Amino acid sequence: MHVEALAIVCAVLGHGEHGAVVRLMTPEHGLLAGYVRGGRSRRLRPVLLPGNVVQAEFRARTEEQLAALTVELAQSRAPLHSEPLAAAAIDWATALTATALPEAQPYPRLHAALDGLLGAIEAAPVARGWAAALVRYELLMLSELGFGLDLSACVASGAREDLAYVSPKSGAAVSRTEGAPYAARLLPLPGFLIDGGGAEWDALFDGFRLTGHFLERDLLTGRQAGVLAARERLVARLKRMVG
Structure with a gap:
């Protein structure tokens, strides 16, 4: 070798x-x-x-x-380790990668996405500039390891418009109309995961809640679950910053 x-x-x-x-x-x-x-x-x-x-x-x-x-x-990227939010984001993204992936299996999309995420953390003047990229990286990680969410259409009606929720059981999207009666039991689907681009903090925290549910349920289980503490510290710091 x-x-x-x-x-x-x-x-x-x-x-x-x-x-x-x-x-x-x-x-x-x-x-x-x-x-x-x-x-x-x-x-x-x-x-x-x-x-x-x-x-x-x-x-x-x-x-x-x-x-x-x-x-x-x-x-x-040593200077970023002296910035608490940037350091926490790097620690989580790299820990997730090291913990979740099997060794010696090629994941070129994940490598490119991780490199892009780290570049965004380095370049963005504020955390909101890279938070969306981090949520998307988590979503891609789920997909690449076989736990991808289906955000293409409403699981109940087949509609592709006005998708507002995700079923916490199936990981499939639900439209606003179909999901309204069950909203308390569904996970919010932030628009930036459908439309791309950046997002406001409420939508970003909805994104962290969404990916966190499936990371904890499907990917980081048993002994691997300990790495989620790094994610919890990051999200808590972001919420304190936003106030």
């Missing part, structure tokens, strides 16, 4: 006295893990920050063996 790629740092776990097991998201090979000798050293700690892009080289004698990994910094 020999892979060279530009990759996004998603998770770093200390191993032994000085080393670290690092999970990177690559464009063609998906999530890959490798052992970095001296990964917790003063030199490599600022390189192995979640969200950074590194030039990575994995080498292993067999596919089953944990690869030896060497890295060189290609793009640093």
Whole structure:
């Protein structure tokens, strides 16, 4: 096994006295893990920050063996880790990626979306500039792993207009007319997930509520559920900011 790629740092776990097991998201090979000798050293700690892009080289004698990994910094997002909201968003997006994806399976759409999301966090002057991209990334993650929502038409009538809700059981869209009598039992469907573009905070929090329901129910279960704490911290900070 020999892979060279530009990759996004998603998770770093200390191993032994000085080393670290690092999970990177690559464009063609998906999530890959490798052992970095001296990964917790003063030199490599600022390189192995979640969200950074590194030039990575994995080498292993067999596919089953944990690869030896060497890295060189290609793009640093270290300054964002001193900004609480940006840091929380990066921590959640990369933790979700490292936890939910099977290793060594290609997900080029997810790699591109994660790279775009991190770029939006870096470029946007305020959190509302990247919050919609984060909700869409969660939605794409569900879809790529087989738990996609059907937001194309109303599950009850087949109508494609005025979709306002999602069934928490089926994950299918429901029109405003069909869903009105059951609104208290349905999840709001914010318009930006249908029409694209940005959104106001009420719609963004509806989006987080929607994707969070299905992430918790279908994807992050059992031992993986612990990663949801990073998401809860992020959403709580966003709500405090909005007031």
